[in-house]
Amino acid sequence: MGAPRLMVVKIGSSTLVDEHGALDRGFIRSLCDQVSALVARGTRVVVVSSGAAAAGRDLLGFAERPSDIATLQACASAGQASLTQAYADVLAERGIPCGQVLLTRRDVMDRDGFLNARTTLNRLLELGAVPVVNENDTVSTAEFAFGDNDMLGALVAALVGADLYVICSDVDGLYTANPQENPDAKLIEQVSEVDHALSAMAGGSGTSYGTGGMSSKLRAARAMLAAGIPTVICRGRRGGVLLDVAGGATIGTRFEAPPGSAHEGGRKLWIGLAEVPRGTIALDGGATRAVLERGASILPVGVVSTSGGYAAGDVVNVRADSGDIIGRGIARYSSEDMARVRGIKLDVIARFLGEERAQPAIHRDDLLVF
Numbered sequence: 064m065g066a067p068r069l070m071v072v073k074i075g076s077s078t079l080v081d082e083h084g085a086l087d088r089g090f091i092r093s094l095c096d097q098v099s100a101l102v103a104r105g106t107r108v109v110v111v112s113s114g115a116a117a118a119g120r121d122l123l124g125f126a127e128r129p130s131d132i133a134t135l136q137a138c139a140s141a142g143q144a145s146l147t148q149a150y151a152d153v154l155a156e157r158g159i160p161c162g163q164v165l166l167t168r169r170d171v172m173d174r175d176g177f178l179n180a181r182t183t184l185n186r187l188l189e190l191g192a193v194p195v196v197n198e199n200d201t202v203s204t205a206e207f208a209f210g211d212n213d214m215l216g217a218l219v220a221a222l223v224g225a226d227l228y229v230i231c232s233d234v235d236g237l238y239t240a241n242p243q244e245n246p247d248a249k250l251i252e253q254v255s256e257v258d259h260a261l262s263a264m265a266g267g268s269g270t271s272y273g274t275g276g277m278s279s280k281l282r283a284a285r286a287m288l289a290a291g292i293p294t295v296i297c298r299g300r301r302g303g304v305l306l307d308v309a310g311g312a313t314i315g316t317r318f319e320a321p322p323g324s325a326h327e328g329g330r331k332l333w334i335g336l337a338e339v340p341r342g343t344i345a346l347d348g349g350a351t352r353a354v355l356e357r358g359a360s361i362l363p364v365g366v367v368s369t370s371g372g373y374a375a376g377d378v379v380n381v382r383a384d385s386g387d388i389i390g391r392g393i394a395r396y397s398s399e400d401m402a403r404v405r406g407i408k409l410d411v412i413a414r415f416l417g418e419e420r421a422q423p424a425i426h427r428d429d430l431l432v433f
């Protein structure tokens with residue numbers, strides 16, 4: 064394996080703060096040393112850094128995590144300035160400029176916003192700068208927020224076409240159970256598919272700084288498997304971890320699809336990563352197998368139920384007969400119509416609604432299977 068061409072590195076809040084909850088500038092220095100060594104070797108690096116709310120909490124004098132959204136947003140605002148400045152100062156000492164990029168899901172939901180974000184990130188990289196990305200917490204509402212930066216990092220990795228996504232956390236990787244609660248938990252080194260059993264192993268956050276815990280990292284890794292971007296979850300504070308992971312060392316948990324597997328690109332990734340699902344359709348066993356084994360479209364006859372209120376053209380989650388969410392796609396019926404046509408064959412729908420309106424529930428071209 065050669066050196067990565069373009070690497071996205073996500074740093075979690077719990078890794079960025081010291082034992083008193085303040086931004087750990089010594090750690091940011093060691094991180095930037097590694098980024099600078101990677102840049103010198105010809106690897107372009109994007110940093111997705113959490114920690115704004117954690118840093119702001121310290122600056123605004125909160126000993127505990129505030130529970131209301133407005134105070135958390137205020138903390139993120141106060142913390143964001145010093146967070147970016149900390150990276151900018153250290154990178155500048157190493158002759159590397161940095162650019163702050165703050166995104167919300169809403170910004171990249173429409174194609175123009177998606178392309179604008181991509182153009183800016185690519186231009187920063189061409190100019191030799193390191194983009195430092197975070198969610199724009201001031202304007203992100205629950206509906207549009209990425210909520211945790213693991214998925215934002217995945218989106219950025221897909222946006223810039225990274226060949227490695229590294230999620231740095233306060234734990235060595237994915238364990239068979241939360242190692243903070245279960246001392247017998249074992250580290251899983253290699254994953255080629257995120258199935259129901261694996262998802263069940265991942266729990267929530269272990270600190271009051273982190274958001275999403277291992278389950279959000281696993282969702283992000285699953286999207287990266289679909290995109291064909293190798294992903295590593297590792298401990299950010301392990302000395303030289305970025306250089307070792309970039310060099311191909313076996314560290315943490317590595318998610319990589321088997322060689323020769325098909326990968327999704329452009330539009331489908333955008334549907335799967337950027338869009339906000341407005342509802343869910345649940346499939347029967349036959350439709351689940353058709354989707355997973357043959358990459359088929361989802362026909363109304365294989366839909367057993369629908370939830371949420373959506374219009375034709377909105378993105379919905381797809382639930383397998385096992386109960387797992389296995390993908391996301393654009394519904395060709397509104398939720399009301401989906402409830403009427405579910406379980407019915409296309410020729411029967413055509414007889415009642417006309418040939419033109421007898422459509423798949425989700426066409427394969429509009430469906431990202433995780």
Ligand SMILES: Nc1ncnc2c1ncn2[C@@H]1O[C@H](COP(=O)(O)OP(=O)(O)O)[C@@H](O)[C@H]1O
Pocket residue numbers: 074075076077078231232233234236237238239240241242243264265266267268269270272273274275276277278
């Ligand atoms: N199966 C698991 N393997 C590893 N960590 C797990 C697992 N389930 C839950 N966790 C928790 O997830 C935490 C990491 O997520 P989080 O606190 O959100 O950190 P970050 O700030 O890096 O995003 C770990 O410290 C651990 O407590």
Ligand SMILES: N[C@@H](CCC(=O)OP(=O)(O)O)C(=O)O
Pocket residue numbers: 074075076077112113114115116117139197198200210211212213272273274275276
């Ligand atoms: N935008 C938030 C990120 C929150 C978040 O995802 O935190 P984490 O789970 O530690 O990566 C912040 O900077 O505080």
